[in-house]
Amino acid sequence: MALIDSRPAYRQRLSDHFQKSAAFDPITSVSSVRDFKNILGRNKYDVVLCGLKPAQEAVQILLNELQSRSIATKIVLLAPLDQKKSIFQGLCFGATAFMPEQLPLPIMEQKLSFHMQDNYWLNPELARLMLRYFSGRGLQAPEALHILSDTEINLLEMVSEGACQRRVAEEQKAESRHIKTLVRGIFQKLHSTHRQKIN
Missing domain, CATH: 3.40.50.2300 (Response regulator)
Known part of the structure; x- marks a missing residue:
């Protein structure tokens, strides 16, 4: 450390x-x-x-x-x-x-x-900022939101409205492990997309 x-x-x-x-x-x-x-x-x-x-x-x-x-x-x-x-x-x-x-x-x-242990977390404010970023207002590109899958967008929207990741898993009838993988993938897309933007 x-x-x-x-x-x-x-x-x-x-x-x-x-x-x-x-x-x-x-x-x-x-x-x-x-x-x-x-x-x-x-x-x-x-x-x-x-x-x-x-x-x-x-x-x-x-x-x-x-x-x-x-x-x-x-x-x-x-x-x-x-x-x-x-x-x-x-x-x-x-x-x-x-x-x-x-x-x-x-x-x-x-x-x-x-x-x-490769677990990531979101909160409502961060989810809203990510949605705004990927919507094109952050990337200035009309296709930006398509970087995320529909499932990832839905996850961010639910968290932005106050849902915890456990509730997201329940509503999407998905395993908690799957939701954790989705959240990790969103962070990875944020990093890679931003690197492309500034290069």
Whole structure:
């Protein structure tokens, strides 16, 4: 695991907690994206926790570099919930999840363990942002929404209206595992579509 955040006290709090868990050993803790890149070398990390305090442009560069090295790396943004625009930009550039930075650490650990098993999650606000992005308002392309399947669009619409993934599975008469696969696929399409857009 790697921790990147410019606030020493907050970073130390995270490091102290996760060092107690065998699932996240060893811990690399740095204050900036530049410092992390200096020690990155050929090292690989199963999960990188990154606060939004470092410059947004530097975070985007880091996300691209990590994703190009290993698609298995999970990159999780830690941010205040009111920074919706920056959070979504980070997700577009390759972050695989985000969590509120003040989330209780035991819950944060549970969610990270869940995410490391290749599980992804959505909330109503994120689902709405994804629908807006793929509708063409984000991509400026009339065919953009067709990147998603009808099933994926329906899933996002249901979540945007407040349905949890379990309820989506019940209404679509699908296994929970299938819904998880759909959500993961939506994130992958978001990443690949955004890379094509900026290249």
